[in-house]
Amino acid sequence: xxxxxxxxxxxxxxxxxxxxLKIGRDTSPINKELTETSWNKFYKxxxxxEPTFWxxxxxxxxxxxxxxxxxxxxxxxxxxxxxxxxxxxxxxNxxxxxxxxxxxxxxxxxxxxxxxxxxxNxxxxxxxxxxxxxxxxxxxNxxxxxxxSNDxxxxxxxxxxxxxxxxxxxxxxxxxxxxxxxxxKxxxxxxxxxxxxxxxxxNWVAYYKYYEKYGxxxxxxxxxxFNIWYDLACSCGWCYTFENIxxxxxxxxxxxxxxxxxxxxxxxxxxxxxDGYGIYMLNGVKVPEYLAVTPEANLELDFFKKExxxxxxxxFIRKYGISRMKDMGKKVDSYKNYSHDEWWVxxxxxxxxxxxxxxxVKYAPHLLMRNQTIKELYHLEGVGPExxxxxxxxxxxxxxxxxxxxxISIK
Amino acid sequence: xxxxxxxxxxxxxxxxxxxxxxxxxxxxxxxxxxxxETKGNNHRxxxxxxxxxxxxxxxxxxxxxxxxxxxxxxxxxxSEETLPASTWKVNIAQEFxxxxxxxxxxxx
Numbered sequence: 001x002x003x004x005x006x007x008x009x010x011x012x013x014x015x016x017x018x019x020x021l022k023i024g025r026d027t028s029p030i031n032k033e034l035t036e037t038s039w040n041k042f043y044k045x046x047x048x049x050e051p052t053f054w055x056x057x058x059x060x061x062x063x064x065x066x067x068x069x070x071x072x073x074x075x076x077x078x079x080x081x082x083x084x085x086x087x088x089x090x091x092x093n094x095x096x097x098x099x100x101x102x103x104x105x106x107x108x109x110x111x112x113x114x115x116x117x118x119x120x121n122x123x124x125x126x127x128x129x130x131x132x133x134x135x136x137x138x139x140x141n142x143x144x145x146x147x148x149s150n151d152x153x154x155x156x157x158x159x160x161x162x163x164x165x166x167x168x169x170x171x172x173x174x175x176x177x178x179x180x181x182x183x184x185k186x187x188x189x190x191x192x193x194x195x196x197x198x199x200x201x202x203n204w205v206a207y208y209k210y211y212e213k214y215g216x217x218x219x220x221x222x223x224x225x226f227n228i229w230y231d232l233a234c235s236c237g238w239c240y241t242f243e244n245i246x247x248x249x250x251x252x253x254x255x256x257x258x259x260x261x262x263x264x265x266x267x268x269x270x271x272x273x274x275d276g277y278g279i280y281m282l283n284g285v286k287v288p289e290y291l292a293v294t295p296e297a298n299l300e301l302d303f304f305k306k307e308x309x310x311x312x313x314x315x316f317i318r319k320y321g322i323s324r325m326k327d328m329g330k331k332v333d334s335y336k337n338y339s340h341d342e343w344w345v346x347x348x349x350x351x352x353x354x355x356x357x358x359x360x361v362k363y364a365p366h367l368l369m370r371n372q373t374i375k376e377l378y379h380l381e382g383v384g385p386e387x388x389x390x391x392x393x394x395x396x397x398x399x400x401x402x403x404x405x406x407x408i409s410i411k
Numbered sequence: 412x413x414x415x416x417x418x419x420x421x422x423x424x425x426x427x428x429x430x431x432x433x434x435x436x437x438x439x440x441x442x443x444x445x446x447x448e449t450k451g452n453n454h455r456x457x458x459x460x461x462x463x464x465x466x467x468x469x470x471x472x473x474x475x476x477x478x479x480x481x482x483x484x485x486x487x488x489x490s491e492e493t494l495p496a497s498t499w500k501v502n503i504a505q506e507f508x509x510x511x512x513x514x515x516x517x518x519x
Contacts, residue, residue: 361509381506
C-alpha cells in the first residue's frame with residue numbers, strides 16, 4: 001500500500017504533464033502504421049474484422065465525407081446499419097464485457113426507430129470510442145482505490161489530477177478541441193459527434209498512465225488498453241469509428257500558443273489543418289477572423305460597437321489599445337473620486353461617455369473595468385443613459401436599486 | 412451591510428432568506444450560475460452536503476452553511492473565489508447596447 005510519493009514520482013507529475021501537453025499540441029504528420037495497428041487491436045477485442053482507413057486532412061473534411069456517406073448507397077457498402085450487439089461480447093474479459101454489453105444494449109434500443117441519418121451517429125463509433133474508455137477508466141479507478149491508502153490517495157490524487165488531468169484538459173480539451181468542435185458546428189452539416197479524440201484525449205489518458213508509468217499501481221492488463229489509447233494520442237488526430245471503416249484526421253499542421261499556454265495568434269489562424277481549415281483565437285478566446293488578422297492600426301470601432309460577446313470585446317480593447325480606446329471618449333467619473341471601496345480602486349472603475357462612436361446618441365456612458373484575473377485586460381460595457389456617476393453605473397449594471405452592498409471579491 | 416461577490420458577469424448578492432415558494436433544486440457537485448453562450452466556460456458554485464439551491468421565476472438562490480466556492484471550469488479568465496457561508500441571490504450583470512438601443516444581459 002503506497003502511503004507517500006517518492007521524489008521521482010513527485011517530480012514525475014510535472015515532467016509527465018509537460019510531456020503529454022506536447023503530445024496534445026503536436027503538429028507532426030499522422031503515424032499511419034501506429035494508428036492502424038492501434039485501431040485493429042480495438043476492433044479485434046470487440047470481435048470485429050479489421051476496418052479500412054479513410055484519411056482526412058481535418059475534422060471538417062471528415063464531417064463532409066461522412067455526411068456524403070449518409071447516402072443509402074454508401075451506407076450499405078460500409079455496413080453502417082449493421083447491428084453488432086450479438087457479436088461484441090467476444091474476446092473481452094468478463095469485467096469489461098458485462099459493462100460494454102449493457103451499453104451496447106442501450107444503444108441498440110435507442111437506435112430502434114431512428115432514421116438512417118441518426119443511425120450513423122450511434123453504433124460502433126459510440127461503442128468503441130466511448131464505452132471502452134469509460135469502462136476501463138472505472139476499472140482503473142477501482143485499482144487506484146484498492147492499492148493506495150485513503151489518506152495519501154486524497155492528497156496525491158488531487159495533486160496529480162490537478163497537475164495532469166485538469167491542467168492538460170484546460171490547455172488541450174477546453175482550449176483546442178472544444179473550439180474546433182464549436183467552429184464546425186457552425187456549418188450547415190449534420191454534425192457527426194466525435195468520440196475518439198485521440199490526440200486530444202491525452203488529458204485523461206495521461207492521468208491514468210501516470211499511475212502505471214511511475215509505479216503507483218501493480219500490473220493490470222487494462223493498462224494495455226490504455227497504452228493503445230496512448231498510442232492513438234501520439235499518432236493521429238480525431239477519429240470516427242464505424243463497422244468497417246475508421247475515418248482518421250490529421251493533426252493540425254500549425255498551432256500557436258502564448259506564454260500562458262493559451263491558443264493565441266495575432267495575424268492569422270491559431271490552429272490550422274493542411275486543407276486550410278482552422279480557427280482564429282487571441283489569448284484563448286475564439287474571435288472572428290477580422291479581429292485576428294487585421295493589424296491594430298486598421299481596426300475599425302464599428303466591430304466593437306456591434307460585437308456582443310464581452311470576451312471578444314475585451315480582446316478588441318487589448319489589441320486596439322486601452323489608452324487609444326479611452327481617448328475616443330470623455331471621462332465622466334472615476335474611482336479616484338471615491339475611497340469607500342478597495343475593489344473600485346483595484347478595478348480602476350471609470351465612467352466614460354463614448355457617444356463619439358455613435359451617430360444617433362448624445363450621451364453613451366460606458367463602464368470601464370480592469371479584469372481582476374488578467375490584469376492587462378479591460379472591459380468596457382455600456383450602461384443605461386441615465387447613469388451620471390460611477391455609483392449609478394455600477395448599480396445599473398448589477399441591477400441593484402436602493403440596496404447597498406459591500407464588495408468582498410471581484411474575479 | 413450585506414455583501415456581494417462579482418465573478419465575471421455573475422453577481423452574487425447576500426439576502427436575508429429564500430423567498431417563500433421558491434423551488435428546491437436537487438443538484439450534485441455544482442450549480443451553473445452563469446451560462447456561457449459562446450464558450451462553454453460557464454460560472455459555477457460548488458454544491459456540497461450543506462449547500463441548498465433554490466429557484467424562483469428563473470432566479471437562483473444558494474444557501475450554504477459552510478464556505479463554498481465560485482469557479483469556472485477553465486479558470487484562466489476568472490479565477491476561483493470563496494463563497495462565504497450565507498444565503499445568496501444570483502444576478503447576471505446587464506449592459507446597454509447603443510447600436511440596438513436596448514439593454515441585455517452581459518454574455519461571454
